[in-house]
Amino acid sequence: MNEELNNMKWENVNAALEHKEGSYVPTIAFPGPAAASWAGKTACETLVDPDTYAATMTKVFEDMWCDCTIDHGLSTTPNIEKAFHGNVQNKFAPDGTTVEHLQNSLMKSDEYPQLIENTESFVVDVLLPRKFPWLFENKEEAKKALKILAEQQYKLFFDYGFALYGKMQDEYGVTPIVGETFVSPCLDLLFDSFRGFSGMLTDLRRKPKEVLEAVDKLWYVYCEDIYETPMENPFPFAEEMPHMPAYLSPKQFDEFYWPQQKKWIDKLSNDGSKLVILFEGKWKHVWDRFKDVAKDSVIIMCDDDDIFELNEALGDHHIITGGTQLAKIRLDSKENNINRAKAVIDACAPGGGFMYGTDKNWISPGDINQNLIDVYNFAHEYGRY
Amino acid sequence: MDNVTYLNELINELMSDEEWDVPEDCKGILLWGISKSLLDL
Numbered sequence: 001m002n003e004e005l006n007n008m009k010w011e012n013v014n015a016a017l018e019h020k021e022g023s024y025v026p027t028i029a030f031p032g033p034a035a036a037s038w039a040g041k042t043a044c045e046t047l048v049d050p051d052t053y054a055a056t057m058t059k060v061f062e063d064m065w066c067d068c069t070i071d072h073g074l075s076t077t078p079n080i081e082k083a084f085h086g087n088v089q090n091k092f093a094p095d096g097t098t099v100e101h102l103q104n105s106l107m108k109s110d111e112y113p114q115l116i117e118n119t120e121s122f123v124v125d126v127l128l129p130r131k132f133p134w135l136f137e138n139k140e141e142a143k144k145a146l147k148i149l150a151e152q153q154y155k156l157f158f159d160y161g162f163a164l165y166g167k168m169q170d171e172y173g174v175t176p177i178v179g180e181t182f183v184s185p186c187l188d189l190l191f192d193s194f195r196g197f198s199g200m201l202t203d204l205r206r207k208p209k210e211v212l213e214a215v216d217k218l219w220y221v222y223c224e225d226i227y228e229t230p231m232e233n234p235f236p237f238a239e240e241m242p243h244m245p246a247y248l249s250p251k252q253f254d255e256f257y258w259p260q261q262k263k264w265i266d267k268l269s270n271d272g273s274k275l276v277i278l279f280e281g282k283w284k285h286v287w288d289r290f291k292d293v294a295k296d297s298v299i300i301m302c303d304d305d306d307i308f309e310l311n312e313a314l315g316d317h318h319i320i321t322g323g324t325q326l327a328k329i330r331l332d333s334k335e336n337n338i339n340r341a342k343a344v345i346d347a348c349a350p351g352g353g354f355m356y357g358t359d360k361n362w363i364s365p366g367d368i369n370q371n372l373i374d375v376y377n378f379a380h381e382y383g384r385y
Numbered sequence: 386m387d388n389v390t391y392l393n394e395l396i397n398e399l400m401s402d403e404e405w406d407v408p409e410d411c412k413g414i415l416l417w418g419i420s421k422s423l424l425d426l
Contacts, residue, residue, distance in 0.1 A: 080426070088426045106424070123420045125388045132423065136388055142395055146415060147405060149422075154411035193424055222421065 006173030009067045013175055017274070019296050019319060019353035025345055025383030026067035027376050028321050028355040029174070030301075033074060033097045034362035035060045042096030043074055047155075050163035057164050061172040064373045065380035068175045068355070070276065070301070071239070073164050074156060075099065083148035087131065098364040105196025106130050109203060112210035115194065119221045127194075177299070178276050179236035183226065183268075185260035186218035187211070188242050200244070204252060211256065219260060227267055234273035237299065240264065246281025246304075253286045262293060269297035274319075279303050279310075287313045296353070303359045311348045320348060321357040323379075329358075329371045337375045345383045356383060392420065 008023075015022030033043035039059035046056045057073060060066075076099060081091045093100045106127045107115065114122045128135060135142045168174045184192075190211065191200040203211050219227075231238070245253055268275045278301040287310065290298060295317055302310050302322030311320055323344035329337055341356070348354040356379040362368050386394075396415050399405065405412070 124392055150411050150414040153414050
């Protein structure tokens with residue numbers, strides 16, 4: 001451990017989080033399975049033991065300057081897929097590294113009354129038997145599958161997770177800025193867990209009243225307790241990975257989304273914490289809403305929005321991360337990517353509250369490549385205050 | 386037996402399964418909103 005180096009990295013991350021200029025612009029990584037690929041393995045090949053996993057997944061930090069990360073590591077294993085007969089939404093692609101999400105939404109459009117009446121019963125009595133009928137027909141097989149699920153998740157989030165986060169922080173001084181708390185406005189929950197993309201977009205137009213009632217009910221069932229419980233530790237922060245706002249009109253956003261979005265931001269701010277939100281897709285049509293919450297209560301991860309415009313609109317009010325477009329990193333020259341990094345840092349760094357990062361997470365082989373390494377290292381050198 | 390009762394019974398049996406030799410935190414994963422976890426798998 002290099003304590004001096006680690007302290008320096010943390011001081012600069014902390015300065016950015018306090019919306020101040022440190023000695024340089026911190027870089028924030030968005031790592032995941034691609035980190036295994038950079039180390040010459042598939043993600044599945046890292047699941048040997050905690051030390052192998054941690055060493056492989058942190059190899060990228062030997063080559064790339066990183067000060068902090070959003071979360072890191074794998075979220076599923078091939079054994080979970082096998083235990084549930086392959087009928088899972090998140091599974092490894094044939095490359096053994098990319099985790100594909102194959103959305104399989106189980107709720108039908110005429111089932112809102114059942115969801116609203118008794119959510120737990122609807123999930124267990126209707127949706128789960130639709131997905132895993134054998135779970136309710138063969139008790140021994142069900143027990144075996146649940147054991148594997150618990151063991152694999154324990155392995156990922158405890159044994160392997162602790163090893164990874166320990167090595168990342170102790171050896172490389174890379175601090176994860178988000179912890180265990182995931183929050184979500186319930187329109188996203190309805191989208192993610194129940195109705196899926198096509199169902200949700202149709203329902204918003206044909207069944208707005210039912211959607212609103214469902215959103216309220218889901219809040220009561222899945223969010224109320226977390227909302228009412230003060231965060232034990234304000235850092236690391238809570239995280240939100242929304243999908244819906246890019247597809248909502250400003251009017252729909254105000255009606256279906258913003259009330260709960262604002263509640264989460266206000267709650268976390270009142271607890272002395274912040275909310276990290278990936279603005280997935282483009283959110284320009286709703287940026288101005290975020291001026292109505294406390295200053296620096298949100299860390300905005302810029303995705304497809306124009307980061308220069310976003311910085312103009314919200315850079316004084318919240319903390320912004322981004323600047324690197326993964327697609328351009330892959331397809332454009334090193335020189336063009338570095339010129340873009342210069343322009344982003346020139347525009348966004350003054351005044352602090354900015355961290356240089358990518359628009360999307362690093363999930364597939366090739367997402368971490370020499371261009372990305374070079375641009376991050378350049379950003380660290382160029383982004384001096 | 387309805388499915389909610391069946392699932393609760395299943396979890397209880399697993400929690401008290403002495404032959405399942407794993408840390409308590411591992412078993413505890415089954416108590417963290419298992420029905421929603423299964424739905425999201």
